[in-house]
Amino acid sequence: MRPKILCISFSEITADSRVLRQLDLLAEFGDVTTLSYGAQPAAAADHLEVDTKLASLPQTPLGVALLAIRWHSKAELAAPAVQRALALVKGRRFDLIVANEARALPLAHYIAGGTPIWGDMHEWAPEERVQVLSWKLLVAPLMTSICKRYLPKTEAISVVNDSIAELYQEHFSCSTETVRNARPYVELVPEPLTDGPIRLVHSGAAVPGRNLEGMIEAVGLLGPGYTLDFYLIEARDNGRYLRQIQHLAAGNEQIRFLPSVAPHELPEVLNDYDLGIYSLPPQTRNQALMLPNKFFDFVQARLGIVFSPSPETSRLIEEHHVGVVTEDFSAGSLASAIKSLSRDQIWTYKQNTHHAAQALSSESDSEVARGIVRRLLLERSRPASR
Template sequence: MKRILIISFSAIHSDPRVMRQVRLLEGDHRLTVAGYGPRPDADIQFVALERSPARIARKAFWAAKLMLGAFDSYYWNQQQVRSAIAQLGAEKFDLVIANDVSSAPLAFRLAGEAPVMVDAHEYSPREFEDKRLWRMLFGRYINDLCARYLPRAASMTTVCRGIADEYARVYGVKPLVIHNAPVHQHLAPTPVVEGRIRLIHHGAAIRSRHLAVMIEMMGYLDQRFSLDFMLMDSDPAYLLELREAAKGDPRIRFIPPVPMPEICQHLNGYDMGVFLLPPVNFNYEHALPNKFFEFVQACLGVAIGPSPEMANLLRAYECGVVADSFAARSLAASLQQLDTEAVTAFKQASHAAAAELNYERDGERLLSEVARLA
């Protein structure tokens, strides 16, 4: 039985991509997982990492290091990195999986002679390029990590073809694409009620996603349409702004989020999943998120803007509508023309697509890479 270490600077129990790796590998391997938060309910050795303190003076100190280009000093003195080395530095592994570029240097340090697989959840060098301060502090730093560590990886994976191609173009690597799809949920489409089309959007309340565009969209739709937001409270101030923007329309509700394993089951009672994501940075332009696949697994029709990665899959499976632009009025125009028959057909198409767009398919690629490396 091989010893495998998974590292992620995230709350493991609520990180869907990391938890899918855990579920795939637990039982058949001696699995150690290092990250934040409580111990996941899994057959693993869990190593809880300490986070760096969030004091203002401390942040200024780290910012100065980044501005001066002291990248190694910045990295190796972060509390989570030091914590991992203290707890795992004497351990031996057959394979180390680094989730995101931020954990790659640590993965190589802990791996010794063992191979390292880097799973890039996003295109890290341009993740928040729409924010000037992020570009100033982290742009050069993350590019430096990518240039030094990605070519050393025995294997690399990422979430979609557009991001894989950019990593290949800039850093000369060849990432394998493993989608952010959940396991096959084996759900059936729920009936569409005549005269009603129930829309839902779920995810994090992140300001740069411009979620208010979907509130604006409702102003162009007739009374058949309702929209529920099921948002994690990641930015309380922004979530309050969204509630204020929607309070004049009784068709818009904000409902409590459900635990990650229950998302698809909860979505199943709706008709269409909506995600209108303006391409304010590279990752948003090439977004192919968990929620797209969760909409499909929940047997919903899907309504999106012209995001190429999502649009290509949607058109291939004919399971929804793609707006002509990212404007609220444009997606509303695509939705307004739908009737009960069309929405029913979309839900049936997602039901068929769910048999292919699931982690059983993508997990086979990861298992193959693990077998090859370990």
Template sequence: MPSLPSLLILTFSPIRSDPRVLKQVELFKGKYRVSTCAYGDAPDGVEEHYPLPSDARGWSSDKLGLITRQYERVYGGMTAVQEARKILPRGQFDIILANDLNTLPLALELQPRLGVHADLHEYAPSEKESDAKWRVFVAPFMRWMCRKYLPLAASVTTVSQGIADEYRNRFGVQVGVVTNAAPFLEAEPTPTAGPLKVIYSGAGQRYRKIELIIDAMKGVDDKVQLDFVVMPNEPDYVDELKRSAVDLPNVRFIDPVPYEELVSLIRNYDVAMCFLPNSTFNLQNALPNKFFEAVQARIGVITGPSPAMVALVESYGLGAVTTDFSVEALRAALNGLTENETAQWKSAANDAAWTLSAESQVALWESAIAEIAAP
């Protein structure tokens, strides 16, 4: 029997806590000879793992190179690239699945026999657009990588239609959409009873403006209780959030749990908060993990008027959309929660669970890699 094609899944992230990359591993192991290169320990079920040192950086610190636009030098100076070059064999993989723009030049350099698929987790040229220095010096480097390397990928995917459209319009490449859907969970909605329990889960990063949710809870009836499960990405910011909520009896911060336990935790609630301000292009077009985790947990959602989330909320009847991104609009939505309506949202999530599951969404990855493997 002929051996299976070899597939390297490449990411500059801690792979065992990266939900999107773990879905790729689960999808392809057994169908290909899967190897991984990432920070941390190997995920379960891969044939070989190439660990990156924890202090290797997947972003540039070459200020002079950025200022003078010596972008080949800038990319080669990234320590994650340097370390990966030391350990990854050139020309030995059939296919490479490159996660995020910063791995794509390396993936092409490794000369896989059949080709590279690029999966872009956001719109890279706007990654940190709220930072003026980043916009001036780093964004042009990101655009250079897009222009130079995206056309060389055999196929490209990203997380939402708005981001896919922007890549196509700016760089002339066709980009498919694989959402950050959570794995399907065989479950039924839990009963709804007061007080209504709301959860916000996500990364503790200042640009997400989580403080707006705390401000909205000032003046919300005690019929609503809100729990935060916030990862300490920026510990000082998370501490600020906790201090600002200390006088709110219906707000708690609870400890994060491993990703594989998150949906089970969310099932203890009635509504998930998927409220992301539209302060950047990527946030405007966000379709985050937490949205799909709520669907699999069979609970409702509250979102701001983010187009990608609004489309799904309205198509499937999954929850409430605030009139704008203000504290007042979010407070009104929270005060408007009722047991009957929340129970209806849970039922709608149950009906949509398979359609909005990872198993349904990842078919595009499967077909894209199969097309590269076909020759």
């Protein structure tokens, strides 16, 4: 009988590239039940759907009160989405539980009953949204408490890059394994530049704090000869922020907002463009140490890359000669970096991403993840010592 695996993710799972890759891998080893927002993903054998209206943090009056008095042991299971998840999973047993991000760890440990847990922390949990005052004052201490309490008894922990791994080692003395947000190798070739404008593209979530405004401003500074297409996924605000961004860009015929694309379709769609761009002023340590999905999307799409400075992305851009890093995080710096590139340079960068696409694919990261799953399932199958 195949092992039963539970994957918990308080995200819109069918749009969560990292978790979808994780599910494909987990399905190699067993029958996966997903517990998340959104519809059942293709790799799941069973799905427990949490209503998207239910918050994954304790945002009720009682929950906020618990956060305010620092009663974290009571608050960690108080979120409406967590309460619903407890009801959905009641009475079920699993051979492995995967908890995506810190907010899922208390639930995973509550229901585990001796089942091994893989905590995929993704990024640095204590500073996920510290640029928001209410989050900094109320939620950040909860995340720190969860990490202190549960990471020492979580059998495997993974993060998105080595810089984040160092933070967990430094602050919580826990060993982690790095599973980047790299995607599988895609069989594409670079699309030659046309005689028309340089085609810029950005894909991702329409979430405040991602500096979409700065990219719109940069295109205004570039003037004619450039276009920017956005492929944006609506946030859980019913598209309010996306509409604000569209209004900001209204009247600029160089900028288009195109329908969002399923994660597995992104490289082929983006392959038509010349440069993938992203500039993110670091308001948090996660932003300062970013190595996002979109970097790897752009690589597999065979684009040249223009990113703002970050230790992780800058190292890869320079090591593989796939693009340029802006001098700073301003719209002017982004525009200057783009404008400095000749068509020949852009074509060279596109060819270099083609040569680097295999090395920057998820092959090595998948092997790390497979090692985690093999190890934990083996531990589960061993008879208890007398």
